[in-house]
Amino acid sequence: MAWDHGYFSATSYTCGAYRELAPAWLDFAALLKGHQPPRGHEGEAFSYLELGSGMGFGLCLLAAAYPEGQFTGIDFQPDHIVHSRRLAQRLGLANISFQEADFLSLAASPGPLSAAHHYVVAHGIATWISEPIQAALLQLASAALTPGGILYCSYNTFPGWLAATAYQHLADELRRGGAHSGQTLKGAAERLTGLLGSTEAPSALAQAQPALRAKLAQIPNQNAAYVLQEYGNEGWQPIYVADLHRRCATHKLRFHASATLPENFLDLLPANVRPAVLAETDPGLRQSLQDLAINQSFRRDLFLRGVAFSTDSELRQRISGVMLRLLEAPATESYVFTTSFGQVSGAVERYRQLEQGLTGGPRSFGQLLEDTGIALPELAKTVSLLLHSGRIGFDRCACADFNRARQVNDQLLELILDGRPYDHLLAPGSGGAVVFSLVEALILDGQRRHLGGQELEQHLQQGLAGRGRSLQGEAAEKLTAFAERQPRLQALGVLP
């Protein structure tokens, strides 16, 4: 058997950063369902392990945002590890290390990883690998957690991925005997599109799987590195929620909550399916009914190795200390949230009242409880929807190292200008990252060279042209948009 066990290892993965992997987010999601998080309070030292850390970009940002944490990334692709280590070194991070290792051999002998971590995360892995490797991943995750620790595991689920399995199957058949490339995957999408008939006269397949046409149309426009590692794996197999939860349970990992925050509030389900889901009293079966009803395609599940349930008063005390802040959202007339349950509308007055409470600066959940008079369960739901929509975030100003963050962001800006495919900067104020484009990096670079007006526009256009890119839209509009965004980025500590 090849060293990659059929995982697509010919090219590297994308450089993503995901807010749900931040300790503050994981703690909040765990608290929503009554688990006392593994850290006693924000700022307490902790240990964090990422299994399948890919290019290490997201983990490096987390290590920079949480200087009190100790971070380890594990991946078996040597090109991923060399990239990760060099990035960590370039960013001057001393609280992170990367190890080139295979889940299979580590599960058999986890050594110093054993029971040492408060958080273990595996983002986008469990359903991209074959079943024996998945079993090793879960065994290793469980072994690496300290009792009371949290495992975050995200994965592709049925029924949402049913349509795409036809595509992955055909792509795999066409690949047999050769290696996958962006071209083979595009070719497979074209071949399958040819089997769908026209929109006016759809084939039997298109009638049975109406979502397939749109899914195939997306493939040529998606990031090639993503498409290859999404569909190019021999072991790729989405899974129904109950099956994954059962497999986790055999490794002492109990499902607890979702890091997709709205999914913790089943009363947000659409009215046409809500009664049928809520009528089920068995929590496991209820998760299955929920996923079937919403055609779930991706879950971000939290599992616990040992539950530390809180009493109502402990929960109130702990959640009251959670610090929240406004992020970058502009004022709005309506609060409509896009969730996996569909569009959810919030009562405008309540959401506005809460956001106004934060306009003067960060407030704790407890202060918001007092200010707004909203009952705790309702406030938890309101806050969860605002966090999910990205309008608010956690506040980490008391623990963040702003000087270090500035050095990290200066390095990242240089790397973006040098052509690295990074599109996030560190936001120490919120303990996360913000999207930051090459266009914005060029404008900032021009500003730092004291360029203005037309000179700055030229700097932007020439900078893009020199990197083989062209400007989408007007240069002047980009400058205005960046000038509007700049104060919000400064408030978050992204820019000085």
Ligand SMILES: C[S@@+](CC[C@H](N)C(=O)[O-])C[C@H]1O[C@@H](n2cnc3c(N)ncnc32)[C@H](O)[C@@H]1O
């Ligand atoms: C889809 S990528 C996700 C990477 C990263 N978590 C992210 O979201 O950017 C899956 C990762 O798992 C790693 N991987 C797959 N099988 C592995 C194994 N048996 N042992 C260690 N790493 C593995 C791959 O190299 C790849 O980096």
